[in-house]
Amino acid sequence: MYFNGFDQTYKDWIWYAKPIEINASETVNQEPETERDFFGETVDMCEGAHEHFTENPEEFKKFVEEGKKPLYPGCYKHTKLSGLVKLYNLKARHGMTDNCFADMLIELGDLLPIGQELPSSMFEAKKTLNALGLKYEKIHACFNDCILYRKKYHDLTSCPKCGLSRWKVTKKNVVKKGVSTKVLWYFPPIPRFKRMFKYLETSKSLTWHNEAQIKDGRLRYPADSPSWKMIDYKWPNFGTEPRNLRLALSLDGINPHSSLSSRYSCWPVILVTYNLPPELCMKRKFMMLTLLISGPKQLGNDIDIYLEPLVDDLALL
Known part of the structure; x- marks a missing residue:
């Protein structure tokens, strides 16, 4: 750009996330967006969870059947599974407590029509979502970041470098083992890379x-760059x-408490897959959180x- 200047023939950027216009006649046989969401997203989530049920295929069959149920009779936009995932995402985004979320499930259940499939407790919700989840590890670290x-x-x-105890110590010098x-x-x-290759559309995009x-x-x-x-x-x-x-690989320190008075520092480490098209590689669903390093410094x-x-x-x- 510096040596050659801007391309004077440039008018419209057509290769980056610009929707393609389709004639009305071509859209007649396309399935409605709501039905695509109803089946496509639920099937994707269930397919990704298949590896957790390899020892018990009957349990997986039951899980798929449960996930495909409409959220309530006559609902074509959300299944039981997709509705619960959206609500849990809302819980995480706004920092709801488990008690608050459980109360919200009960109230929503009362508002929905008779025959609704929404879980009525936090225990039931977690039991359903745990089948979708991927494993994570909690690794203990030295308080001084030695090991x-x-x-x-x-x-x-205790740490072999600084000698500090691995376990928390109370103000009364009691070790909380x-x-x-x-x-x-x-x-x-x-x-998660395995799951990306399992989905047909995602594997094509890779x-x-x-x-x-x-x-x-x-x-x-x-891919056009000298580094590639x-x-x-x-x-x-x-x-x-x-x-x-x-x-x-991208990482930075953030303050997760939304308070300028707090000096707490949390460090997320994120992987971005450059194989994907430009309109996908920076999408939230493809930005992969791999490490979460807690503060306070x-x-x-x-x-x-x-x-x-x-x-x-x-x-x-």
Whole structure:
């Protein structure tokens, strides 16, 4: 851009998230948006959960049948499963307590028509959603960010570098054994990559950079960049397989409490998949949270200690 200037022939950007206009005659046989949501999203969620039921296929069949039920008789927009997922997302976004969410389920159940399928308690809601969930790990960490209590340090009760206890100590110097001074939340990316390849549409999108991208020497997308091409040149076996994933890692400290008076610092570590088309790779559903490092202070160079489990999985891949 600096050396060559802006393209004077540019008028409309047609390759980035611009909807394609369709004639009215072509839309006659298309299924309604509500029906696509009803079946498509529920099927995607259920297919992704299949691996959790490999030892009990009958349980999976029951789970699918439950998930496909309309939220209430005559409802064509939401199933029992998709409605519950939307409500739970609302709970997480606004920081609802479990008691508040349980009360909301009861009130909504009273407002919906007779025969509604919404769970009536937090226990039932969690039981349904746990079938969809992916595993995560809670890894204990030294309060001074010296080590993670994993691998050779797994069974230690104090840090071998600074000597600080692994467990919290009360004001009366009572050790609360089992309660770590600091915890790292780790969400392994490998199972989620597997799910991306299981979905038909997503698996097609993961090779977009090789099959659908315009290759005319202009820089429109990360695949046009010198960095991408350098990887293809240095590791040709990797570059020739379009399904191989190109990832970007992003991290930053945030204050999760929405209060300027709080100095608490929380660090999310996110992976972005550059294989996807530009209109998808920065979508929230494809931005993959892998680590959540809790405060209360900023990490500085000690953050590499917390990246260890992610680096191990990426090396394995």
